[in-house]
Amino acid sequence: METTKREKIVKLLASTDVEREVVVKGWVRTKRSGKSVSFIALNDGSTINNIQVVIESDNFDEEMLKNITTGACVKVVGKLVQSQGAGQGVEVQATAIELYGTADAETYPLQKKGHTLEFLREIAHLRPRTNTFGAVFRVRHAMAYAIHKFFNDRGFYYWHSPIVTASDCEGAGAMFQVTTLPVGGAPLNEEGAVDYSQDFFGRPTNLTVSGQLEGELGAMALGEIYTFGPTFRAENSNTPRHLAEFWMIEPEMAFYEIADNMDLAEDMLKYLITYALENCADDLAFLEKMYDKELTSRLKGVVAGNFERLTYTEAVEILEKSGQKFEFPVGWGNDLQSEHERYLVEQHFGRPVILTDYPKEIKSFYMKLNEDGKTVRGMDVLFPKIGEIIGGSERESDLDKLLARMDEIGVPQREMQWYLDTRRFGTAPHSGFGLGFERLILFVTGMTNIRDVIPFPRTPGSANF
């Protein structure tokens, strides 16, 4: 039986080479049984589309056929033929079937269709078997691949910043501590504080909230680098746009000023969305039909036009004059909330927006100070439905200015000498940004909750499986 190798359904469905023996393996989506013939819709995860398997009941063991129910896993050997049914491509006429695994109809959670996304989150170990999550995770894969391709084609190097970090001043949010000391009864030092000299690393450590600071070291040696890895934030933000564990892409480029940084961000987002439109058409069509009727037109819209570029100060004026009622107050010096960002993008400009030159007080210490002494060369890219998708800046490359700013905000310098050395030795203008991978996937798939675009979501109070 093992003479022919398994072929992926995505390939078979596109095949014109029929009237030959094929092997397919996959999970049963549905089975329809007639008097003498049964039809299985089989899916192997390679495509949103199922292949139809035609089974002549007389040729098979009755008991085995009965056990082929929704969710069961089978190997089918058969003949690939042009399908009789209208609008169908090919189907497989089964000559041999091996039932790898049954799925008891009484207990299999996906026996019926039409579960809510909330319910499926409770069974995250099974939800990749649904059409929706198959589509989302294939798109997620395609975007990861396209990110590497985008940067590789431009001569960027993939740089691995650490997951466990000794620096606790990345400034991007609350951190998860990493320790091997016992939670209760940690050893104490003479001052009565936890004695970290006895900890695994001999000092306190955390999970990284951003690979940027270490990324800068790479850029100031290799020229153009990017990171692409998990980041962790222990903030208690229970929103549809925040995860406690999420993936970030952080390019960092020597010799880029803020305008170059904006160009790169815009080019990258357009490249990725174009890639999805060209390579994930079936999955996007499914997601559009099921969840978001405007999906492809929104994606095409972003690719077609230029992003609107303006300063934070100009944006605040627009918001103040808008006559809109916002939940959070608008005013120069306040951080923009997602409702403000979305107003600018969706109502006012009708296209993605890049805001620059934020008040220094609401941005991190490493952003380059403008001549006005009040604003910094930060940039946020704002997207429809999402709000902030990218945050970045030109970095402060002047040692004295950087030290002054760190003093001002109280960032301890003793722990940061490794970072300051980039300014001490061979400093240069440089820039970078962080793209939240799941925010990108939200945008590309049209899903609305970030928990639904990562296989195993971690959020406050929830780390199942």
Ligand code: ATP
């Ligand atoms: P926000 O204001 O939306 O909380 P932020 O300004 O704290 O984001 P940055 O530190 O600028 O985020 O991180 C860079 C990018 O990482 C953001 O633009 C966003 O796309 C993504 N990001 C940040 N926090 C999260 C999170 N908790 N979950 C998922 N993605 C995130």
Ligand code: MN
């Ligand atoms: Mn940000």
